[in-house]
Structure formats: structure tokens, C-alpha cells
Amino acid sequence: MTRFRPLAWFRSRPLRSRLALLTAFAVAVAVAAVSLACWFVTRAQLEAELDSSLRSSKLDSGSVQTLLTLCRQGTTPPPMAGGSYTVQAILANGFVCTSGQAPIPAGPADLAVASGRLDYALHTVKDEDGREMRVYTYPQPGPPGLAVSVARPLAEIDNSMSTLRWMLLLVSGIGVVGAGAAGLWVARTGLEPVNRLTGAVEHVAATEDLTVRIPVDGEDEIARLSRSFNAMTAALATSRDRQAQLIADAGHELRTPLTSLRTNVELLARSEETGRAIPADDRRALMASVKAQMTELAALIGDLQELARPDTARPGPLEVVPLHGILRSALDRARLRGPELTFVTDLAPWYVRAEPAAIERALVNVLDNAVKFSPPRGTVEVTLMRGELTVRDHGPGIPPDELPHVFDRFWRSPSARSLPGSGLGLSIVARTVHQAGGAVTLAPAPGGGTVAMLRLPGAPTPPPSVVADEGLDEA
Numbered sequence: 321m322t323r324f325r326p327l328a329w330f331r332s333r334p335l336r337s338r339l340a341l342l343t344a345f346a347v348a349v350a351v352a353a354v355s356l357a358c359w360f361v362t363r364a365q366l367e368a369e370l371d372s373s374l375r376s377s378k379l380d381s382g383s384v385q386t387l388l389t390l391c392r393q394g395t396t397p398p399p400m401a402g403g404s405y406t407v408q409a410i411l412a413n414g415f416v417c418t419s420g421q422a423p424i425p426a427g428p429a430d431l432a433v434a435s436g437r438l439d440y441a442l443h444t445v446k447d448e449d450g451r452e453m454r455v456y457t458y459p460q461p462g463p464p465g466l467a468v469s470v471a472r473p474l475a476e477i478d479n480s481m482s483t484l485r486w487m488l489l490l491v492s493g494i495g496v497v498g499a500g501a502a503g504l505w506v507a508r509t510g511l512e513p514v515n516r517l518t519g520a521v522e523h524v525a526a527t528e529d530l531t532v533r534i535p536v537d538g539e540d541e542i543a544r545l546s547r548s549f550n551a552m553t554a555a556l557a558t559s560r561d562r563q564a565q566l567i568a569d570a571g572h573e574l575r576t577p578l579t580s581l582r583t584n585v586e587l588l589a590r591s592e593e594t595g596r597a598i599p600a601d602d603r604r605a606l607m608a609s610v611k612a613q614m615t616e617l618a619a620l621i622g623d624l625q626e627l628a629r630p631d632t633a634r635p636g637p638l639e640v641v642p643l644h645g646i647l648r649s650a651l652d653r654a655r656l657r658g659p660e661l662t663f664v665t666d667l668a669p670w671y672v673r674a675e676p677a678a679i680e681r682a683l684v685n686v687l688d689n690a691v692k693f694s695p696p697r698g699t700v701e702v703t704l705m706r707g708e709l710t711v712r713d714h715g716p717g718i719p720p721d722e723l724p725h726v727f728d729r730f731w732r733s734p735s736a737r738s739l740p741g742s743g744l745g746l747s748i749v750a751r752t753v754h755q756a757g758g759a760v761t762l763a764p765a766p767g768g769g770t771v772a773m774l775r776l777p778g779a780p781t782p783p784p785s786v787v788a789d790e791g792l793d794e795a
Contacts, residue, residue, distance in 0.1 A: 335514075336507035343503025348496045355488040362484055366477045367454075371442060374456035377405060377470045384409055384460055384468055391417035405472055406453065410434045412465040422449040424471055430457045434467035444474065451475060513542040517549055530557035581613040640783055643670045643776060644704055646680045651702065654687035660697050667704040672778035674756040682752040686711050686772050689746065693770065707778050714769040718762060726762050749774075 333341070379387075387409050390397045397419040406421035412435040416426050425448075429441035434457075441457040453471040460466040513534075520532050530553045534546040584606050591598045598606065644667045651663060672679070686709075690700045693715030701712040718726060727750040746762075753760045758776035765771040 336504060336511055339507035339511075340500050340504035343506070344496055344500035347499035348492070351492040351495050355492055359481065359484060359488060363477065363481055366480060370454055370472060370474075370477060371456070374442075374454060374470050374472060377456075378458065379407065379468055379470075381460065381462055384466070387417055387419055404476075405470055406447070408469040408471070409460075410457065410467045410469060421471075422447040422451070424448075424453055424455060424469065426469070430455070430467060430469055433457045433459055434465060436464050447471075452478075513546065517542075517546060520549065524553065530554075530560065578613075578617070581610060581617070584610045584613070638673050638675055640671055640673050641676050641679065642782070643672050643679070643707075643709070643778065644668065646676065647683055647702070647704060647709065650680060650683040650687055653684055654691055654700075657688065658691035658694065658700075661691060661694055662697070662699045663702060664699060665702045667702070668706065669780050670704060670707050670776070670778050671780070671782045672707070672756060672776045674752075674776070678752045679756065682749045682774075683709075685746065685749050686774065689713075689772070690715075690770075706780070707776050709774040709776070710771055712765050712769060712771040714765075714767075717764050717768055717770050720764070723762060727760075 331338075387397050387407065391409070397417065406424060407419040408424060408426070409417040410426050410430050410433075412431065414426065414431065416423060418424070424445060427441075427443065427445060429438060429443060432438040433441050436459065439459070442455070444452060444454055447453050452474040454474055455469050455471040457467050457469040460468050516534055520534050524530060524532055532553060533550050536543050536546045536550070587598070587606060588603075588610075647667060651665065655661075655663060687700070687702070690711050690713040694700055694713045695715060698714045701710070703710045727746050750760050753774055753776065756776055758774060760772070760774045762770060762772050
């Protein structure tokens with residue numbers, strides 16, 4: 321048999337039900353506390369009023385003597401001091417004479433008042449009929465040895481308190497039920513935006529429709545959550561569109577080298593099948609074309625792999641590296657690709673925290689871009705000063721309307737379609753620089769050409785640990 325667990329049952333309820341239950345419980349506790357306080361305060365007040373009425377109900381000496389005379393004669397005394405009171409004359413020897421109601425036992429306190437040892441006595445006791453009575457005993461003026469007890473039944477208070485108790489229970493019950501209903505209504509109303517958000521999430525999960533947007537009204541937490549959801553779906557839709565565009569662009573870019581490569585291979589295969597030899601010069605040209613297409617394919621695939629990585633993923637651990645040293649290595653590679661160009665350099669030491677291979681590839685791409693667009697026997701100016709790298713060429717420059725697109729994937733200027741490249745180099749540069757915490761821009765250079773500016777956070781001197789490592793390597 322499964323044991324009932326209230327906490328587990330409560331947690332299994334819907335949120336609106338839990339809010340309604342919590343509201344009803346909180347109101348129930350508050351109402352119970354107020355009701356108990358009201359009950360005790362009212363009872364204390366009624367008892368104080370009863371005691372005050374008993375203190376003010378004193379008999380004159382003649383009435384007391386008449387009461388004693390009747391008791392000594394064996395006659396039942398008539399009710400005195402009103403029908404709701406019980407009056408007793410108590411002698412110090414324990415003799416009790418009662419008027420009006422059932423006799424009340426005389427306690428030690430009453431006898432002590434009669435003997436003069438106490439000024440008065442105020443207590444609760446049951447009479448011979450079993451009723452609880454509030455008794456006030458005081459000494460009678462005159463000869464000592466006589467006291468008078470005036471008593472009233474506590475049933476007067478109990479009846480009023482019983483009525484008050486049922487009224488408090490009724491009002492409390494109505495309050496708790498009303499609070500629960502109000503809590504349920506508030507929960508349903510307040511959680512309606514959450515229901516819409518839940519429905520939108522379930523719709524996206526079922527249909528993968530990222531165009532769903534939730535209406536936002538107000539500045540509360542639900543509105544912030546709705547805005548966050550809308551921003552998330554918009555970002556996911558953009559990411560999916562970019563992914564689809566990347567696949568389409570990649571397929572388009574791969575088709576050109578593959579078509580050329582296939583044509584050259586088919587020419588070589590047909591030559592082998594027919595036995596008709598291709599002239600040596602033509603064969604060398606075909607082989608060179610095949611090699612160039614293979615190189616272009618390998619570079620394109622490498623660029624696609626680089627861009628396919630998540631923005632938060634890195635190919636390797638970050639290290640403190642000398643940017644000026646990596647830049648010199650990239651310049652050596654750029655000189656091989658543009659041997660007729662002149663490179664004017666001014667490199668100041670600068671150390672950055674980055675992934676060495678990624679930052680070197682970005683620098684090579686920037687320099688390759690300058691080599692590609694430089695005129696024959698042109699000049700490329702490279703400056704590294706206080707973490708700002710500028711690479712300026714003297715080529716045709718970039719039209720202003722094309723500058724916003726230079727870092728887009730696969731984007732190539734119409735004037736550069738005939739030049740080698742896939743349009744991914746500057747995208748990789750921007751991605752790598754942003755991951756290193758820097759910024760990159762391209763702008764027209766004064767007098768013609770283009771200037772690329774890279775800003776990377778760092779310092780002109782390496783940390784002590786790097787200096788120690790370099791000293792060990794030199795030793």
C-alpha cells in the first residue's frame with residue numbers, strides 16, 4: 321500500500337493549484353490567529369466585567385441578618401440581589417446559609433475571609449448542581465466571623481463565547497474558501513501569460529516553427545520572459561537561416577572547383593582510354609590545374625570547418641603569445657605569395673591572450689587580402705603599435721556601399737569575382753578577433769587603397785611566467 325505523502329502530493333499539483341492552496345493556507349493561518357486572539361480577549365473582557373459586577377453587588381447588614389435568621393429557623397430564604405445571583409452567608413465556624421440557587425461549597429479562602437485573615441476572595445467553583453460559578457467573598461461589616469459570598473454562573477459567559485465561537489468559525493470558513501477561490505482566480509489570471517508562453521514553446525517543439533512571437537505587454541517578469549523567448553526564437557530563426565545559407569553557399573562554391581577538377585580528370589582518363597596522348601605542355605597545364613583545384617578545395621574545406629565551429633568553441637587552449645612574432649611569420653608567408661610587392665613594416669612588441677594557430681591564420685588572411693588587391697610592384701604597409709595592427713594596400717579600394725558586407729560569409733565584391741578565393745577569409749578574421757576580445761574594421765585609405773585595422777587587448781610586455789618560460793627555452 322502506497323503511503324500518502326502530503327509534500328509529494330502538493331508538488332505534483334499544477335502551479336495554479338499550488339498558488340491557490342498556499343493562499344488559502346496563509347489566509348487560514350491569519351484568520352485562525354485573529355480568531356483565537358479575538359476569542360481570548362473577549363473572554364477575558366467578559367470575565368473582568370463579571371468580576372466587576374460581583375464586587376459591586378454587596379448586601380446591607382439587615383439583609384444578611386434576615387438571611388441568617390431564616391436559615392436558623394429552617395426556612396428556605398427567597399432569592400436575593402436578583403435572580404441570577406447566588407448569595408451565601410458564611411460563618412467562621414463553617415456554617416453556610418444560601419439564598420436563591422444551589423449551595424456553593426465554602427472553600428478555605430472563603431473561611432479565611434470570614435475569620436478576618438483575608439480581605440476578600442475571588443475564585444471559580446462548582447455548586448451542588450455541577451454548574452461553574454464565579455464567587456466573590458467579602459467580610460461583612462460588624463462583628464467578626466461573618467462573610468458574604470456573591471456568585472454568578474459562568475454559563476452566561478460560556479453561552480456568549482459559544483455564540484462567538486460559531487460566528488468566528490463561520491466567518492473564518494467563508495474567508496478561507498473565498499481566499500482559495502480568489503487565489504485560484506489570481507493564479508489563473510496571473511499565469512495566463514505563462515500558459516501562452518508554454519503553448520508557444522510546445523508549438524515550436526512540435527512544428528519547429530520559429531516565426532512564433534508572443535505579444536508583450538508591460539514591464540513585469542512575465543513580459544521580460546516573453547521578450548527573452550521572442551529574442552531566442554528570432555536568434556534561432558536567424559541561425560537556421562544562416563545555416564541554410566551557409567550550406568547553399570558552400571555547395572555553390574564547391575561546385576566550381578569540383579566541376580573544373582572533374583573536367584580535367586575526365587580529359588586525362590579519356591586520353592588513357594583512347595590511347596591518344598595529350599601533348600606534354602597541355603598535360604602539364606592539366607596537372608597544374610588539377611593541383612590548383614585540389615589546393616582550392618582543401619582551403620575551402622578548411623575554411624568551412626573553421627566557420628562550422630560554435631562561436632563558444634575554440635580549437636585549442638588560450639596562451640599569451642607575442643603578436644609581433646606571429647605577425648613576422650605571417651609576413652614571411654605573404655612575401656612568398658607576392659614576391660614582387662614591397663612590405664614596409666613597423667612592429668612594436670605586443671602580447672595577447674589567444675589561440676596561436678587561429679590568430680596566425682587571421683593575420684595571414686588579412687595579409688593575403690592586401691596581396692591579392694595590390695597592384696604589381698605595389699607596396700603593403702604593416703604597422704603594429706600599442707595593440708593596433710593596420711595593413712594598408714594601394715589597390716582599387718572597396719566601394720562604400722560594399723563595406724557593410726565585407727565580413728559576410730561567401731560575400732565577394734563583383735570586381736573580385738575573377739580572383740581566387742572563397743569569400744570566407746575576412747569572416748574568419750572577424751570571428752577570431754572577436755573571440756580574442758578585439759575588433760576589426762576595413763575602411764578606404766587616404767589616396768586610394770584599403771586599410772584593415774585590428775585591435776587586440778594585451779600589453780607591451782609579457783607576464784612574468786612567460787618571461788621565465790622564454791628564459792628556460794633560451795637556456
